[in-house]
Amino acid sequence: MEYRPQEIESRWQKYWEEQGMYSTQEKPGQPKFYVLDMFPYPSGAGLHVGHPLGYIASDIMARYYRHKGFCVLHPMGFDSFGLPAEQYAIQTGRHPSETTRENIERFIRQLKLLGMSYDWDRMVITSDPSYYRWTQWLFIQLFNHWYDRRAQKARPISDLVEIFSRQGNQGYHEQLLTGNVEGLEPIFSASDWTGFSEKTRANILMHYRLAYQSFAYVNWCEALGTVLANDEVKDGVSERGGYPVERRLMRQWFLRITEYADRLHKDLDDVDWSDSMKEMQRHWIGKSEGLLLRFPIQNGPHQEIEVFTTRPDTVFGVTFLTLAPENELWRRITPASHRQNVEEYCASVLHKSERERQADVRHVSGVFTGAYARHPFSGENIPVWVSEYVLGGYGTGAVMGVPAHDSRDFRFARHFNLPVLQVVVPPGQTTGRDLSEAYEEKSGYLVQSGFINGLSVAEAMEAVIQEAEAKGIGRRQVNYRLRDANFSRQRYWGEPFPVVYDSQGIAHTLPPAELPLELPPMEDFRPTGKPESPLAKLKDWVHPAPGITRETDTMPGFAGSSWYFFRYMDPHNPHAFASREALDYWQQVDLYIGGTEHAVGHLLYARFFTKFLYDLGLVPCHEPFRKLLNQGMIQGRSNFVFRLKGENTYVSKNLAPQYDTVRLNVDIRCVKDDILDVEAFRRSVPDAAHAHFILEGDRYVCDWEIEKMSKSKLNVVNPDDVVAQYSADTLRMYEMFLGPIDQSKPWSTSGIEGVFRFLRRVAALTDLVDFQKAAPEDAELRILHKTIKTVTKDLENFSFNTCVSHLMIGQNGFSDLKSIHPDTLAQYVVLLSPFAPHLAEEIWHFLGCEGSVTQASWPLYKEEFTKEASIIYPVSFNGKTRFTLEVAADTQPSELETKALNDPRAQRWLEGRQPKKVIVVPGRIVNIVM
């Protein structure tokens, strides 16, 4: 058989589609396997060869598990809401619904071309109302639930209302403290609650809801007339245009993911992810244990400053306290004499953008408030400062300054000439030296520290916490770095919030029957020029009834992508986000494949949504993704030309240093082996049509660099072109053959020929098939069973590149035979089928096998055929291999030892001496120690 990929690939793709080969039917009693690719955003650029890397791997696993008899769910869909889609639409001057539809169609066509075994009937699209109806429903659930810290789970907000009317918020007040309801005592009674106005009650409940409103800064860009996302702001100015960006405080929606911090941290133990991935999440959650300690204000208003520290042992080394500028407490403690100073300082800091504040992290600034606190243990006066190095959003927004043992406090103290008091001495050293830097190690013993003198750091930490708790001035506390998730975007292309405000401004969610709240069509969805969503322009939509106002913000990209994996289980269900039966059957994703760029965003939100639904008893698993496999990136290899500045002349790379040039990306389609095809270049770049070229000899040499594959760098390789030139099966196998799946590597076509040749040789194996042959010969069975064994083992380990090698070794073996029994080739073709499904199917039918190869059983190997009759042992002296010795496989170690020592070749190394020791590792090696 000759290998004619164009012909066979379209034939079998059509066949699979007609037969509904990949549509998934839940089969109770059959084991299931759910393999999922990370949700792609359908960009306008289409797929490049980097995208399919993970898709091919997941498709291979999906096919492998089908062969193994599993019921496989392998869906694909599109994360089509969000900022990139909106920007792409604005750029192209077309409506996002239109561009999104086109882009999705292009993606589907490209994926089908690769022979992916997705069940397209289950496709979900986040911008489709039948999908986002359930995103909105989920938001309403979050709004209607609060997190009970005692029970460590979400409960209906109605339970909380009942608790309040029965006993007030006693025991549940801590959650309120973090929110600061204006003019409210932190603890209220049942009678207080019944006395509160409706508005006040709504405000209080807002501090408990898992989806809640609060105030947050947005990046408002006056010049562009829009709010910018954080990644659209660079160095305090807009990335586009470089206009100034100002921070504006706005009421926005948040998700209280922080309540789940501990479970998100702890449950990482239950998933099979790479250590680095888990580490990234753990670090992002940032769990730290320590002490919450109160310092009363001295000679002033009755106030306390609460600080959080992870080093309670250093409490006697405190020489100042520092508040974050965001911490409003300074207003209450700053005496009139210092007021203006502090106010000016805080205003200047708060005016800076997040980026600006981060940009000069090393710069020390601050101001003394004029107030003093009393040290809770020593009773000494401690000055209170305000400084931007203290973060408003972490801990209590206040720290105890221990300059001797914290480098940030040290820098601050040195800058403002505050005393540095050493209280921890490194092991084996004595005190008294002047510190040139903070000693931050947690080893050593305590000095100048009252009741903890002489204790070790660990002992002192514990002692101080216990003492603080005993005296009622502090308590043990766990803090998290994780912040609540901002869920509002002032944009058009996203899910509208199913929320209206009444005349008092109280938020109400829509009744479920009114879902979906469809995104109203808008011709002009460009920015309004005000810090609000374009939806605000639709007056009729915003005011559906007198006194009623709609929320005009839309949801962020992660709203739809945080739960889509459940929808695939039951994608068309009009009554629920997924049926109980479907959820119970599919449980969770068994294998999730995607890039590491989603380490902390998507993966964390998806875990949070899952835990929330789990608390509600709606899903059976508390983790969405059991096994996570990260694929590496395929980078682009860019080429560059050098143009003389101000002239229409291009100079070859090695001559360029002699001129004043600009280095420009050149389309890699005009370049072969770094040599520019000048005519192609003239055709592709209008300006270059009449350009002059300075060559090296007769060639124009380009520079090159490995960069991210992107349209703007002109280095994109389109899979369609590779498929056209070789075949889909070639591309699939080649991407797998490139190296370990998790490694990043630049795209290069050197080597793709080898894979193509391999497939051609596999096709040629059909010429060796002898249909008259009574039974397979030993030689072919040996090749077959070894291949089954190695390919199976490597697939289980996701070692796709070595699978390809083993398939090649198998083919090399078969090609050397005179003839092959059809059964032998049929089994080999099943092994090939996950990688090269089209050719496998073609050969399967050539052999006259039943049905489709995609439904064939995975072959099992017989150990007897994988073992050789004889083993070639390397014989080494002192670890250096000197010769090899072939013996029967069942040779006993003692016999082997004798044979090795008596071998004539051994004499040269033995030189008549007795070996000290002989090591025989059966099946491996003989080592003679002299």
Place this chain on the structure above:
RNA sequence: GCCCGGGUGGUGGAAUGGUAGACACGCAGGACUUAAAAUCCUGUGGCCCACAAGGCUGUACGGGUUCAAGUCCCGUCCCGGGCACCA
């Protein structure tokens, strides 16, 4: 600065502590061909040796553990990724 990965032929890469370089690309030589392409065969880490036989050397660098180290331990350098005032 801190936390993860990773450094193996000309190239991509392979190797449960047990013959380093599987499998491929490239290259060289050969067969077929009028010729080319395609295909097939042979060789291919480096060095010494006319060849062969054989030897030496070799997995970023320096030490160590072991009968045996690419693999384990300690230190150094380089590359990639993540985090970065989180008290």
